[in-house]
Amino acid sequence: MCHGCKCLIGPSMLASDLSCMADEAKKVIAGGADYLHLDVMDGHFVPNITWGPPVIKHLRKHCPDIFFDCHMMVSNPEQWVQEIKDAGGDQYTFHLEAARDPAGLIEQIKAIGMRVGMALRPGTPIEDALPWVDSVDVVLVMTVEPGFGGQKFMADMMPKVAYLRAKCPEKDIEVDGGLGPATVDAAARAGANMIVAGSSVFNSEVPAKVIAALRRSVEKLGNGKSEEELTQLPS
Numbered sequence: 001m002c003h004g005c006k007c008l009i010g011p012s013m014l015a016s017d018l019s020c021m022a023d024e025a026k027k028v029i030a031g032g033a034d035y036l037h038l039d040v041m042d043g044h045f046v047p048n049i050t051w052g053p054p055v056i057k058h059l060r061k062h063c064p065d066i067f068f069d070c071h072m073m074v075s076n077p078e079q080w081v082q083e084i085k086d087a088g089g090d091q092y093t094f095h096l097e098a099a100r101d102p103a104g105l106i107e108q109i110k111a112i113g114m115r116v117g118m119a120l121r122p123g124t125p126i127e128d129a130l131p132w133v134d135s136v137d138v139v140l141v142m143t144v145e146p147g148f149g150g151q152k153f154m155a156d157m158m159p160k161v162a163y164l165r166a167k168c169p170e171k172d173i174e175v176d177g178g179l180g181p182a183t184v185d186a187a188a189r190a191g192a193n194m195i196v197a198g199s200s201v202f203n204s205e206v207p208a209k210v211i212a213a214l215r216r217s218v219e220k221l222g223n224g225k226s227e228e229e230l231t232q233l234p235s
């Protein structure tokens with residue numbers, strides 16, 4: 001179980017109305033988001049294209065204080081570190097499958113002053129990540145195939161999360177894909193403390209309620225409480 005990790009909820013902007021991204025961001029910030037998850041896709045590493053540093057830079061002007069978690073679904077993650085930093089990124093999450101030299105890339109990101117995230121596609125075994133886990137701030141376990149929002153949560157990724165949590169009680173573990181009030185309990189029980197949620201938050205009439213429900217699950221179940229203890233907690 002997670003001992004020292006804070007529960008953090010990060011709405012995925014991919015699911016927002018991108019014609020008014022800044023307003024959408026402000027809405028979820030007001031609704032209690034701890035950070036914004038920004039999916040950068042290059043049409044090569046994944047079969048979709050979203051945005052890059054110019055859009056992040058403009059969003060930063062409208063949202064000066066929130067943490068920007070940049071999920072780099074790109075084939076050449078070494079190329080964008082400086083641009084993402086300059087645009088206002090706080091965390092640079094690269095895909096292990098795309099990194100030619102993970103150790104060098106981690107150093108590059110750290111040297112520039114961003115938090116380092118390492119993401120794993122569903123098909124990547126957790127063992128592949130172990131050599132670098134101690135050097136990164138966050139491990140992102142994808143719970144859908146990266147590329148698109150609105151997919152079904154892959155509960156069979158939870159053993160990866162649980163294995164990692166057992167090995168690294170203090171590490172930030174993030175999950176992303178198909179998360180909402182109906183699926184978050186499994187991720188919380190496995191030990192994830194950073195929850196990315198796109199469709200469930202932005203499709204809701206009241207995003208704040210969904211964010212609160214996600215937080216409630218992680219705060220309760222992520223602390224290793226028994227079902228009996230949970231029934232005694234105020235809702």
Ligand SMILES: O=C(CO)[C@@H](O)[C@H](O)COP(=O)(O)O
Nearest residue numbers: 146147149150177178198199
């Ligand atoms: O990285 C991705 C998809 O590649 C995610 O961040 C999705 O955007 C999450 O969206 P939902 O599954 O929550 O709708």
